Amino acid sequence: xxxxxxxxxxxxxxxxxxxxxxxxxxxxxxxxxxxxxxxxxxxxxxxxxxxxxxxxxxxxxxxxxxxxxxxxxxxxxxxxxxxxxxxxxxxxxxxxxxxxxxxxxxxxxxxxxxxxxxxxxxxxxxxxxxxxxxxxxxxxxxxxxxxxxxxxxxxxxxxxxxxxxxxxxxxxxxxxxxxxxxxxxxxxxxxxxxxxxxxxxxxxxxxxxxxxxxxxxxxxxxxxxxxxxxxxxxxxxxx
Ligand SMILES: Nc1ncnc2c1ncn2[C@@H]1O[C@H](COP(=O)(O)OP(=O)(O)OP(=O)(O)O)[C@@H](O)[C@H]1O
Ligand SMILES: [Mg+2]
Numbered sequence: 001x002x003x004x005x006x007x008x009x010x011x012x013x014x015x016x017x018x019x020x021x022x023x024x025x026x027x028x029x030x031x032x033x034x035x036x037x038x039x040x041x042x043x044x045x046x047x048x049x050x051x052x053x054x055x056x057x058x059x060x061x062x063x064x065x066x067x068x069x070x071x072x073x074x075x076x077x078x079x080x081x082x083x084x085x086x087x088x089x090x091x092x093x094x095x096x097x098x099x100x101x102x103x104x105x106x107x108x109x110x111x112x113x114x115x116x117x118x119x120x121x122x123x124x125x126x127x128x129x130x131x132x133x134x135x136x137x138x139x140x141x142x143x144x145x146x147x148x149x150x151x152x153x154x155x156x157x158x159x160x161x162x163x164x165x166x167x168x169x170x171x172x173x174x175x176x177x178x179x180x181x182x183x184x185x186x187x188x189x190x191x192x193x194x195x196x197x198x199x200x201x202x203x204x205x206x207x208x209x210x211x212x213x214x215x216x217x218x219x220x221x222x223x224x225x226x227x228x229x230x231x232x233x234x235x236x237x238x239x
Contacts, residue, residue, distance in 0.1 A: 006032045008191050009054070009085070009160050013063030016053045023049045024215045026062065029193070031160065036182075036192045038206035038223065040199040040236055045212040047195040048090050051162045054193070055087040056080045067160070082110055086153035090164035090195075093149035096138030100129050103137055103148050107155030115155060122151040125184060143174035147181065154185065161185065164195045179205060199236045203227045211236070 009031040017023040024046045031037050039047050052058045054065050056077040064073040072080055077087070095103050104122055108115035123130035126147045132140070137148050146166050153161060166182060167175040179201055186192055196202035203209045206223040211232060219232060226232050 008033045008068060009193070010066045011050070011054055011063065012066075014050065014053055014060045014065070015062040016049065016058050016060040018058075022061070022215070024053065027212065027215070027217055028063075029210050029220075031191050031193055032207075033159075034186070034189050034191050035208065036186045036194060036206045038199075038202035038209040039193060039195045039212060040197075040202060040209060041212035041218070042236075046215040047212055048164050049215075050212070051087065051164050051193065051195060055085065055162060078110065081156060081158075084156075084159040085162065086156055086158035086160070087162040088149045088153045088164060088166065090168065094137045094145050094152065097136060099134050099136055100140075100148055101133040103152050104129075104155055107152035111156065118155055118157060122154060125154075126151055126181070141174075142170050143177060146170070146178055150181065150185065154190070159191060161190050161192045163192060165197060166194070167196065167198050167201075175201070199232075200227065203232075203237075 007030050012028045014024050014027045015022055027050060029037065039050065041047055049058065053060050056075050059074050064071055067083065067085060095106060098106065104119055108118065128144060129147055129151060137145060140148065150166065163182070167178050170178060175198060182194065183205055194202055194206060203223040203226050209220065209223050209226045210217060211219040211226070219226065219229065
């Protein structure tokens with residue numbers, strides 16, 4: 001068998017869209033165990049669409065998604081969640097009328113074992129949430145909501161976390177705080193696909209990155225190499 005052992009997730013040759021309209025054309029990404037990979041690119045490039053296709057919300061017209069050498073193309077999101085991939089959508093990623101604790105418990109909904117130890121780990125990771133666990137999430141700041149969304153996704157103890165624009169709409173100080181949390185999560189061994197508008201910061205902390213443009217792979221490489229790439233700099237990093 002070919003040695004793909006260090007790769008946990010691979011999407012290859014993905015063509016997908018909405019209805020008749022294709023948005024992604026033959027897109028590929030892969031993620032190694034424990035790795036953090038950033039996906040950057042202009043608005044409308046198809047970054048969110050790619051995550052939706054990986055997580056089973058959209059069925060690719062071509063290509064396949066492999067997770068731990070299992071073909072998960074076309075598998076339903078709840079089943080994908082059960083086998084070890086969690087997803088934090090770009091919008092509407094929390095239940096505003098529920099408390100922090102209830103949101104985290106919702107994340108554990110499909111667990112059949114005792115999730116309380118995991119809940120405590122989430123409160124260790126996000127102490128600010130522990131202090132407010134009975135508060136409704138709708139009353140929290142943007143940064144705290146984002147922590148709830150990540151905590152909810154982590155309740156299943158996934159091997160892979162798909163994060164769509166975790167820093168969107170946050171004040172600069174909160175952006176760095178959320179990025180620190182993302183590093184902490186990655187350092188616990190969770191491999192991540194991180195879609196980000198803050199391309200510079202995302203590439204600085206990611207092991208590797210992919211640039212998507214108009215639904216196609218434009219460039220990929222090590223985070224540091226992309227950061228220093230003249231074209232990437234000119235197009236996406238404001239210099
Ligand atoms: N539910 C949908 N139905 C039809 N078209 C959609 C839908 N969602 C997204 N699109 C279209 O697909 C294209 C890619 O959108 P997508 O959200 O994947 O881009 P993105 O790279 O995540 O952009 P952004 O940086 O703004 O989040 C856009 O042209 C968008 O209008
Ligand atoms: Mg998006």
